[in-house]
Amino acid sequence: MxxxxxxxxxxxxxxxxxxxxxxxxxxxxxxxxxxxxxxxGPVELWPELPPISAPPVDYGESDTTRIQGIKVRNGDVRSVDPVAVVQAEVAAHPEEVTGAEGLYPQTARQIRDCSAKPGTCPVLRPYYRDLTGDGKDELILAITMPEQRTAIRVYTPQDGGLIRIMSDSDAIVRVEVAGKDLIVRAVSAGIPGYEYRTAWSWDDQQRAMLPARDEIIRVKPSASPAPVPSAEATR
Incomplete structure (x- = not known):
């Protein structure tokens, strides 16, 4: 059976x-x-293009720098004065107006006078987030400049000092943190109704924040403005 x-x-x-x-x-x-x-599948166009004999320098390699004169106690970036960090950068590069160090001369003067004239200091309040994934917070700073431009800089503690791992400036509309990404949204020059959106991510090989995703996004006219973060968000 x-x-x-x-x-x-x-x-x-x-x-x-x-x-x-x-x-x-x-x-x-x-x-x-x-x-x-x-x-x-993808179809290759112009397969006869010659190979590159000398590849360019990796993006981000020259965007990292050690901040001279800044000491970080116990690897905690909250122990440093954000204004002192930017002042140290200005002192090290007093004439730089372009590139990663670039600041308007007017902005550089205001930064030097932050202690004497705090009401005109262009350094905004700091934010702290772990963007490298090592369990320690990075220092995220913003510096307002003329012509509605803003400089965004990120610093990480290393060997008792401070390393700048990201620097960017643009007509920035909004800055967000999503996971380990720092998302910078800026006005798209010459394309009304659109904005640039760049997601900066930590790259272990370069030891820097690199623009992992860069796109142009159409902005909806009815979009509501982002809520202003509370003081708790900076802790």
């Missing part, structure tokens, strides 16, 4: 076969989804 489980299995299989044969054309039966489109 066959086991009960074997007999029932054979019966169910037979019933399934009958249903498939008789129910295909009825209501609720199986219907064809139509022909499946053929997958199209």
């Amino acid at each position: 066959k086991p009960f489980r074997t007999v029932m299995g054979a019966a169910l299989a037979a019933m399934a076969g009958v249903l498939l044969l008789s129910g295909c054309g009825g209501a609720g039966g199986l219907e064809s989804a139509g022909p499946t489109p053929t997958a199209v």
